[in-house]
Each structure stands twice: as structure tokens, then as C-alpha cells.
Amino acid sequence: MQRPWLQHYPDGIPAELPAHSYTSLAALLDEAFAQHATLPAFHFLGSTMRFAEIDAASRRFAAYLQSLGLAKGDRVALMMPNSFQYPVAVAAVVRAGLVVVNVNPLYTPRELEHQLADSGARVLIVLENMAKTVAACIDRTPVEHVVVTRMGDMLPPLKGAVVNFVLRYVKKLVPAYSLPKATSFKAAMKIGKRRVFQPVSITLDDVALLQYTGGTTGVAKGATLTHRNIVANVLQSQLWYSPATRLIPANEQQLMVCALPLYHIFGFTVNMMMAMRAGSCNILIPNPRDIPAVLKELAKHRFHSFPAVATLFAAIARHPDADKIDWSSLKLSVGGGMPVQPAVAELWKRVTGSTIVEGYGLSETSPSASCNPCAGEGRIGTIGLPLTSTELRIIDGYGRDLGTGAEGEIAIRGPQVMRGYWNRPDETAAAMTADGFLRTGDIGIMDADGFTRIVDRKKDMINVSGFNVYPNEIEAVVTAMPGIVDAAAIGVPNAECGEMVKLFVVAKDASITADDVKAYCRERLTGYKRPREIEFRKELPKSAVGKVLRRELREGADTA
Numbered sequence: 001m002q003r004p005w006l007q008h009y010p011d012g013i014p015a016e017l018p019a020h021s022y023t024s025l026a027a028l029l030d031e032a033f034a035q036h037a038t039l040p041a042f043h044f045l046g047s048t049m050r051f052a053e054i055d056a057a058s059r060r061f062a063a064y065l066q067s068l069g070l071a072k073g074d075r076v077a078l079m080m081p082n083s084f085q086y087p088v089a090v091a092a093v094v095r096a097g098l099v100v101v102n103v104n105p106l107y108t109p110r111e112l113e114h115q116l117a118d119s120g121a122r123v124l125i126v127l128e129n130m131a132k133t134v135a136a137c138i139d140r141t142p143v144e145h146v147v148v149t150r151m152g153d154m155l156p157p158l159k160g161a162v163v164n165f166v167l168r169y170v171k172k173l174v175p176a177y178s179l180p181k182a183t184s185f186k187a188a189m190k191i192g193k194r195r196v197f198q199p200v201s202i203t204l205d206d207v208a209l210l211q212y213t214g215g216t217t218g219v220a221k222g223a224t225l226t227h228r229n230i231v232a233n234v235l236q237s238q239l240w241y242s243p244a245t246r247l248i249p250a251n252e253q254q255l256m257v258c259a260l261p262l263y264h265i266f267g268f269t270v271n272m273m274m275a276m277r278a279g280s281c282n283i284l285i286p287n288p289r290d291i292p293a294v295l296k297e298l299a300k301h302r303f304h305s306f307p308a309v310a311t312l313f314a315a316i317a318r319h320p321d322a323d324k325i326d327w328s329s330l331k332l333s334v335g336g337g338m339p340v341q342p343a344v345a346e347l348w349k350r351v352t353g354s355t356i357v358e359g360y361g362l363s364e365t366s367p368s369a370s371c372n373p374c375a376g377e378g379r380i381g382t383i384g385l386p387l388t389s390t391e392l393r394i395i396d397g398y399g400r401d402l403g404t405g406a407e408g409e410i411a412i413r414g415p416q417v418m419r420g421y422w423n424r425p426d427e428t429a430a431a432m433t434a435d436g437f438l439r440t441g442d443i444g445i446m447d448a449d450g451f452t453r454i455v456d457r458k459k460d461m462i463n464v465s466g467f468n469v470y471p472n473e474i475e476a477v478v479t480a481m482p483g484i485v486d487a488a489a490i491g492v493p494n495a496e497c498g499e500m501v502k503l504f505v506v507a508k509d510a511s512i513t514a515d516d517v518k519a520y521c522r523e524r525l526t527g528y529k530r531p532r533e534i535e536f537r538k539e540l541p542k543s544a545v546g547k548v549l550r551r552e553l554r555e556g557a558d559t560a
Contacts, residue, residue, distance in 0.1 A: 003183075004404065005385040005450025010243045010375035017235055017389045017415070024227040025203035026278055027060075028234065036279035039253055042084060043301070044284040045156050049084050051279075057154070057189070058091035062190035065096050070095035070122060072200055074211065077121040077143070078263065079103040079112070079130055082284040084154035086262050087272055089099060089125050092554075094208060097200035101222070102211045102263040106526045109219070110134035110537045115143035119222055119422065120212050125149065125489060132177040150183035185472050204228035205407050210422055211265045211408065213363040214470035216463070222422035223363045224315075232368035232415035237388040239366075241305070243375035244332040245278075245356075248304050252281035252329075255299065257306040259288040265367040265420045266336050266466070272308050280305075288312055288316040295321045299484070305332040306354075308339040309466035311497050316343070316352040319346055326511040327352040332374060334359060336367070337466025338498050340453070359384060360454075364438055365432070366416040371450065375560075391415035391437075399433040403446075409453060410444040411437035460550055462491030462499050467512075469501060471550065474521075478503065481520045483512045488540050488548045489531065489560065492557050503531035503539060504553055 006015050007133045022028050033055035034270075041051045065076065076093045078100060080086050093100050103112065112133055117140070126134050134146060142472065151167055152160030168174040173539075183191075208230050210222035236276060238245075248254055254277055260267030262284075275282050283301055285294055294316065313335065316322055333354045335345075335543045340358045348356050357374050360383035361367030370386045372378030386392040393401050394408040402408045417438050420428030431439050441461075446452045463471040471489035478487040486506040491499035505517060514534040521530045541552040 003391065003450070004385075004446075004448060008385060008449050008451075009371070010373045011197070012242065013239060014388055015091040017232065017239070020231070020235060022204070022231050023228050023404060024094075024204060024206065025201050025273070026097075026200075026227070028231055028273075029091050029094060032279065036477040040281040042087060042277070042282050042284055044082070044084055045155060046153075047084075047158070049154070051276075054087055054091060057088045058095060059197045060189050060192035061088055061092035062096040062192070062402055064188045065092060065098060065123065066193055066198060067191055068123065070096070070098060073099060073121075073207065074203075075099045075101045075119045075121040076121065076123045076125065077101040077103050077107050077116060079107075079126040080149065080263070081105050081127065082258060082262055082267075082286050083127070083151055084284075085125075085149050085278075086129075088154065090262075090272070091290055092228075092383040094236060095200070095204050097206070099207050099210060100380050100399070102212070102265075102268065104263060105263075106386055106528075107133065108524050108526060109133050110524055111526060112139035113140055114220055115212055115222075116143055117219070120210075120269075123147065126149065127463075128177075129174050131179055131182075132175040135177045135179050138179070146179055146181065146182040147185055147188050148182045153185050163202050179454045185408060186336050191450040192426075196263065202227060204231065207419070209268070211268075211363040214468050216471070220473070221424050221427060224419045224422050225366055229366045229418060230269060230273060232270050232389070233368055234277055236414075236416060237270055237368050238273050238278060239388050241332055241334070241374055243373070245305065247331045248329075252302070252304070254278060254305065255303040255329075256280050256282050257285065257300055258282040259285040259294060259301050259306075259308055259312055260337075262336075264466070265363045266307065266361070268365055270334065270336070270368065287322070289320050291315050292321070293320060295325060298325050302326065302329040304329050305334070306330060306444070306528055307336065308355075309337040309498075310344050311338070311465045313340070313348045313356060314344045317347045322351050325352075327354065328388070333357065335359060338463045343381060345357050359383075360452075361440075362440060364414055364418045364440075365414070366418070368416065369412045369414065379451045382453045385450050385454075386412075387414070387416075390416070392452060393437065394444060394447070394452075395433070395437070395439070399435075399437070399439075404450075406444065407443060407445050410442045410452065410454070411439045413437045413442060431537075460490075462489070462501055464491075464499055464501065465497040467528050469529050473499060473526065474503065474531065477521065478505065478517065481517065483508045484517075486540050486548075488550055488553055490550050490554050490557060492533070492554075494532070495500070496526070501529065501531040502533040502535065502557060504535050504537050506537055508537060 037052040152163035359371035372384035494500040
């Protein structure tokens with residue numbers, strides 16, 4: 001296979017990953033904790049945790065998990081926003097030979113129940129703000145142990161008490177819940193402190209992470225990512241970004257803005273794991289939607305790198321206080337999760353002086369698969385070049401390579417590509433070609449230099465602020481509503497979040513209103529999945545076999 005992209009690699013970027021000695025992701029973490037012990041690892045709400053503190057806390061929590069009788073390979077679900085507890089819990093789970101199951105903290109009981117049941121998670125660690133959701137479905141899942149944590153649990157005692165008090169009693173962000181058998185995070189840490197963590201033999205081929213995604217069908221399924229996958233993508237990403245990070249003064253620790261949720265694969269690998277290996281520090285942003293609060297936090301630091309989705313770059317750059325931030329140290333802005341529109345890239349460059357380097361990946365690729373060069377000129381409107389040790393090709397419906405200049409499905413092969421979908425061999429077989437390439441479902445064209453441009457999206461997927469929304473799921477929820485005959489969801493352009501969900505509904509009679517449908521969805525769908533617009537129709541356009549023609553609905557929306 002020809003690899004035209006190699007001739008456009010920046011100086012110092014190898015075609016293949018150099019050999020490494022890591023036997024697992026746990027070994028990578030062990031090395032990081034030893035090498036960077038005295039350095040800050042995370043800043044959060046005005047406090048700092050050093051690598052040595054993450055090391056000690058994760059050992060205690062790992063010992064607690066082992067006290068529950070968990071066996072190697074058992075799944076542990078984490079349902080938390082960005083906080084100190086998240087990296088502590090991840091390191092504990094990984095070091096104990098268990099499997100991290102990332103859970104969106106905004107899930108509804110229906111969504112949470114499916115993921116816990118599908119993954120077979122035996123333990124769930126949840127922020128108390130979301131404990132009411134857990135209480136509503138926990139009895140219908142295989143979960144045996146629930147650990148409830150509070151936002152301030154790992155902050156200094158006085159500050160932590162104030163944060164917990166304000167969230168519960170002032171902002172009233174902790175709905176009442178009943179989980180009588182749950183253990184508090186602090187109690188779990190005390191149990192772990194009385195025990196000795198027992199190291200576990202882990203290999204690169206063991207499963208490290210289940211990252212749930214809709215794939216191309218809308219059925220939520222776990223991308224099975226091994227220790228090898230995550231370690232490889234950490235090394236690939238660190239290499240690729242090195243032309244930019246080498247510009248950071250030698251006497252400064254790299255400081256990364258972590259506005260990506262760590263439970264999202266982009267934040268998990270690019271922010272947390274890559275920073276661990278590099279000895280970098282993350283500024284944890286608990287709520288990136290609160291732009292004034294984000295800017296207030298950024299004003300406190302000289303930061304060097306900023307991975308984010310395009311909507312966040314746009315929201316920050318458009319804010320009137322953006323010019324009050326010192327952007328002079330920013331060496332690397334990485335755009336992922338969704339396309340970066342040229343207008344957003346130009347605005348960000350004008351406000352910050354930094355060029356957004358657009359990349360591409362999926363949960364199935366850990367996530368990074370390609371990226372524009374960090375040195376020299378990238379190509380706006382493309383997803384750049386395949387990363388080191390990664391092959392990208394354009395294929396037809398039979399898996400045949402179409403070469404450059406032809407339109408077809410983007411397929412990816414590399415050490416970061418998942419083992420398969422958890423307990424779904426049929427889905428795995430459909431996603432992989434015979435020679436090991438992952439079919440992405442995205443349609444693209446590769447030019448003669450190896451830069452690829454996406455020309456069409458996964459057929460029906462909607463991308464809301466970097467999160468995949470699948471019409472099948474929304475339609476299944478809405479058509480279960482009494483009085484609804486039919487429904488179809490599409491994505492329509494939105495300046496705030498890239499795309500938003502528009503829902504077409506056929507109802508039995510006119511008594512059902514848009515507000516009724518929105519209220520029904522509010523109880524059953526995470527916020528970003530809820531339809532913003534609802535249009536009632538007498539009937540939906542369908543094919544000869546009865547399949548809803550979403551393409552016609554999209555075209556109608558475009559011309560409306």
C-alpha cells in the first residue's frame with residue numbers, strides 16, 4: 001500500500017512508533033508517578049494534586065477495590081465529571097487489573113441502565129449530584145457495589161466542606177436520593193488505607209477500557225480498548241504534538257487546559273494519559289459551558305496546550321473577555337471531536353495567535369487517528385495526515401482500496417484500533433475488513449499528498465458539541481410516547497453547538513404539543529440528545545420498504 005502522507009511528516013516524526021518497554025498502561029502510570037512525583041499533576045478549584053499524591057491515593061483506592069473480591073478483568077464504571085477523584089479512580093482501576101467503563105454523568109436512568117447491564121459492571125463510582133439517577137435503575141443492573149463521592153472530597157478539608165455545602169444547600173445541585181447500601185468515597189479510601197495493594201500481572205493485550213459509542217447503528221456498544229491501544233495512542237499523540245511542545249521553555253512544566261470531559265475518549269487519552277507520561281499538569285475545568293468561569297480560571301495560569309472541540313474554541317473567542325487572557329504561552333491548540341469550521345479557526349487565530357491543529361478519530365481508535373501537522377502549514381478543511389504507525393485508506397463497499405482522488409469510506413488500521421465491540425462479534429465483523437482496517441462510516445477523499453477531507457458524515461449521525469447523537473435512539477424513545485405514531489430525527493446546523501437535533505413527529509391528534517414531546521424527552525434523554533426543534537407532520541417520507549428517508553428531511557430543512 002502506498003503511504004503518500006509520509007513525505008509530508010514534519011522533521012523528527014518517524015513513520016513507525018519506536019520500541020517501548022511498557023508492559024501495560026499500569027506500567028506507564030507507575031513510571032509517570034516515579035519520574036514526576038514532585039510535580040503538580042492536576043489543578044482543580046484552586047487546589048493542586050501532585051503526581052505522588054495521585055499515586056498514593058490510587059493505591060489506596062485500588063486496595064479498596066481488591067477488598068471487594070473483584071477479579072482481574074471485572075468492570076468498574078465511573079460516572080463523574082472532571083475532578084481529582086476521576087484520575088485517582090482511573091489509576092486505581094487500571095493498576096488493579098480491572099476495566100474502566102466510562103459513563104456520561106448526564107445519562108438518564110434508561111441510558112445508564114443499558115450501559116451498566118451491557119458492560120456487566122460490578123462496581124459504580126458516582127458523584128452524588130447524579131446519585132438520584134443511579135437509585136432509579138440500580139436494582140435492574142448487575143452492579144454490586146456503589147461508591148458515592150462529593151465534589152469536594154479530595155480538596156483540602158475546609159475548602160472541600162465549603163464546596164460540598166454550597167453545591168448541596170446553596171446551589172441545590174444534589175437531588176435527594178436513596179442508596180442505602182452505598183459506600184462513601186472517603187469511607188472507601190479509609191478501608192483501602194488499612195489494606196495493602198497487591199500488584200496484578202497485566203499485559204498489553206488485556207482490556208483497559210470500555211468506551212461506549214453508538215458506532216454507525218445507534219445501538220450503544222462498548223469499544224473494547226486494550227492496554228496496547230491506549231499506550232500506543234499516548235505515544236502517537238505525544239510524538240505528533242512534539243514539534244509544538246518542544247517550543248515550551250525548558251524551565252516550564254507543560255500546562256494543559258482540560259475543558260474536555262475526562263470520561264470522553266479525547267480527554268481520557270489526550271489530556272489525562274498523555275499528560276501523565278509527559279509530566280504535564282492539567283487545569284481541570286468542571287463545566288466548560290460556563291464560559292465566564294472558564295476565562296476566570298484561564299486568567300490565573302500561563303498555559304501551553306488546549307485540546308477542545310470547535311464549539312468551545314468559538315465560544316471563548318467570541319466572548320468579550322477573551323482579550324483579557326494572556327495567550328502568549330499557548331503553543332498548541334488541538335481541535336477534535338467535530339469538524340473545525342474555517343471561520344472558527346480564523347477567529348481563534350486572530351484572538352489568541354494560535355493555529356488550531358485539526359485532528360480526527362473515534363472511540364474505536366482510542367481516539368486519535370490523523371491530525372494536521374503541528375509544524376509547517378496544515379490544510380484547513382482536512383483531517384490532516386495519518387499518525388505514526390497508522391494507515392488510512394479510502395475503500396469501496398467491498399473493502400477495496402480506491403487510492404487517492406476517489407470518494408469512498410475512510411478505513412483505519414493501526415495499533416490504536418480497538419479489539420472489537422464488547423460482546424458483539426456481529427458488530428465487530430461488520431466494522432472490520434478482512435485485513436484489519438476499521439470501517440469508519442465516514443466518506444472522504446485523500447489527495448495525492450495524503451491529506452484527507454471528509455465529504456460526508458456517517459449517514460445519520462448528529463454531532464452535538466463533539467458528542468455523537470444517533471437518531472435511532474431518539475426515535476425509539478419518542479415513539480414510545482403515548483399518542484405518537486412516528487418520529488424521525490436529523491441534525492441541523494447550529495452556531496452554538498455545531499449541530500442540534502430536530503425532530504419530525506406524526507401524532508394521533510393535535511392535542512399533543514411540542515412542549516409535551518420536549519418534556520417527555522427531558523425525562524429520558526441526556527441534554528445534548530434532546531430535540532431543540534420539533535415539527536409535526538401528517539406523514540414522514542419513506543422508501544418502498546418503509547424506511548424513513550432522513551435524507552429528504554435534511555434536504556427540506558436545508559431549503560426551509
